[in-house]
Amino acid sequence: MKTLKILAVLALVIAVSAFAVDKVLTKKGGDGYDIGDIATDFRLKNIDGKYVSLSHYRDAKGFIITFTCNHCPYSVAYEDRIIALDKKYKALGYPVIAINPNNPRAYPEDSFENMKIRAKEKGFTFPYLYDDGQKIYPQYGAKKTPHIYILQKTDKGNVVRYIGTIDSNYKDEKLASKKYVEDAVDALLEGREVKIKHTKAIGCSIKA
Amino acid sequence: MMCRIICMGFMLLIFFTGCKGERQVTAITATKVFESKGIEVPVYDFENFEALLHIDDDKVRVINFWATWCKPCVRELPYFELINDRYTAKNVEVILVSLDLPSQVETKLIPFLEKQRIRSRVILLDDPNANQWIPKVNEEWSGAIPATIIYKGSTGNFYERSFTYHDLEKELKKVF
Numbered sequence: 001m002k003t004l005k006i007l008a009v010l011a012l013v014i015a016v017s018a019f020a021v022d023k024v025l026t027k028k029g030g031d032g033y034d035i036g037d038i039a040t041d042f043r044l045k046n047i048d049g050k051y052v053s054l055s056h057y058r059d060a061k062g063f064i065i066t067f068t069c070n071h072c073p074y075s076v077a078y079e080d081r082i083i084a085l086d087k088k089y090k091a092l093g094y095p096v097i098a099i100n101p102n103n104p105r106a107y108p109e110d111s112f113e114n115m116k117i118r119a120k121e122k123g124f125t126f127p128y129l130y131d132d133g134q135k136i137y138p139q140y141g142a143k144k145t146p147h148i149y150i151l152q153k154t155d156k157g158n159v160v161r162y163i164g165t166i167d168s169n170y171k172d173e174k175l176a177s178k179k180y181v182e183d184a185v186d187a188l189l190e191g192r193e194v195k196i197k198h199t200k201a202i203g204c205s206i207k208a
Numbered sequence: 209m210m211c212r213i214i215c216m217g218f219m220l221l222i223f224f225t226g227c228k229g230e231r232q233v234t235a236i237t238a239t240k241v242f243e244s245k246g247i248e249v250p251v252y253d254f255e256n257f258e259a260l261l262h263i264d265d266d267k268v269r270v271i272n273f274w275a276t277w278c279k280p281c282v283r284e285l286p287y288f289e290l291i292n293d294r295y296t297a298k299n300v301e302v303i304l305v306s307l308d309l310p311s312q313v314e315t316k317l318i319p320f321l322e323k324q325r326i327r328s329r330v331i332l333l334d335d336p337n338a339n340q341w342i343p344k345v346n347e348e349w350s351g352a353i354p355a356t357i358i359y360k361g362s363t364g365n366f367y368e369r370s371f372t373y374h375d376l377e378k379e380l381k382k383v384f
Contacts (some may be wrong), residue, residue: 073277073309106279144352165351169336171309178339200342202307204278205352 032141035197038157039065039149042136044099044129047116052097052127054151054158061093062188063158064181065149066126067142069100070118071109072204075145077170079122082146085166085181086126094150094185096126101137101145106207134208144203150184150194161188164199236260239334242313245322249306249313251332254341260303261345264361268300268383270376271357273333273345275307276320280370281354285324287373291380292328300380302328307353310334358383 033039041054054063066082068075086096104111112130119128131137140149141163150162162184167176184194236259238250263269272288274281285304292302304326308317313332321330335341342351346366349355356367356376360383367379 071277073275073312077309143350165339168339170338171336175336177337180339199339200349200351201338202342202351202353205280205354207279 032139033149033160033163035160035163037160039151039160040136040139041158042129044131044136045112046127046129047112047119047124052129054097057095059093060095060153062150062152062161062185064089064094064096064185065140065151066096066098067101067137067140067145067147067149067206068098069102069107069110069145069204070114071102071107072145074170074201074203078146078166081166081173083122083125088182089185090125092185092189094189098124098126098128099131099136100128101131101134101142101206103134103207137206142206144201144205146201146203148181150181150188152188161194162197164196165201165203170201238331240310242318242332244314244318247318247321249317249321249330249332251310251313251334254333254335254344257305257331257333257335258341258344261357261359266299266360268295268358268360268380270300270302270380271305271359272302273305273307273353273355275353276312276316277308278353284354284371284376285326287371287376289326289328290373291376295380304328304330306330306332308332360384 043051043053046052054060057063064085068078068082070076082096082098089095100110100115102110104114108114115128115130142149146166148162148164148166149160151158152161162181164180166179166181167173168178168180169176178196180196180199183196187194236252236256238252238256240251242249242251260269260271270288270291272281272285274285276282288302288304291300306317310332317330317332320326338351342349345355345357349366349368352368354370356369356371358365358367358379364383365379371379
């Protein structure tokens, strides 16, 4: 009988600690935009010295806003795919707009001068904007690079339709079974609802 | 008779839990082991790695997700090393989970570990389908690093942030 009591207590301890894990590990977090929010426009300097705003794109149906940078290996791994997205979807009304959110004091490799060099080396077909003063990325809630926000232009403004990563394999495009950004833009172009609206990926923290 | 059956039931449960913990430890198999300059870095996919997040013994585990290219990660690494030095005898294990690209293990990661004389256990997590595994580490994790889990048994905390030594030690003591 004594054994039974001890065992019962043990079982209770196990049950209690199993409960604790749910409580402790669930934390509320996350700021910035959610799906359905209206994204802010901006006026940011492009690598050609001209300022770019979303409102300049009168014919666009939306945008593939891509927070990216020079120094991050994950960003570099996706550069060719970002160019391919722009080439494919610019003509269809969804151009890529790349924004470097990093503070060059934290990462000298991400300076405006180095952005120009990298864009030229890779032959970027899209604007590569510098978030001077780092005012835009916190409004979007971008946490890392690369981090994609797909916006759809509506009467009310540019509505956030997708937040996340480009596809399901950063190492090898051919092994990516899911192409989240393409699927989302295709859906929007066909007037369908975006199925997968939110994805996660490892990325380099944006440095303020 | 009734008592016996109930007792058996509890014992099986406890036996199973205890056994599960041990089995999980041994069942972790590396897909590859990089070895150079006397430093070994085993590589895991998430399926194998996941068991490290749920070991049910009396050790406190400090699991830090980092990479050599991540400056804030590298900056806080000495604090994890210090925890490893000071708390190993107090039943704490530090595991540094590198998210470096496998192609850079020999060129960047191992030279870094050698130069910085890293003594904590270092493993490489190589699983490209991060959208599947990031939420399994923690629902709230955006995927940005550094990120850290401090846990013991089934109690623990997840942090998507950088640490000072003082803060890290404070959080560690919460789990003791």
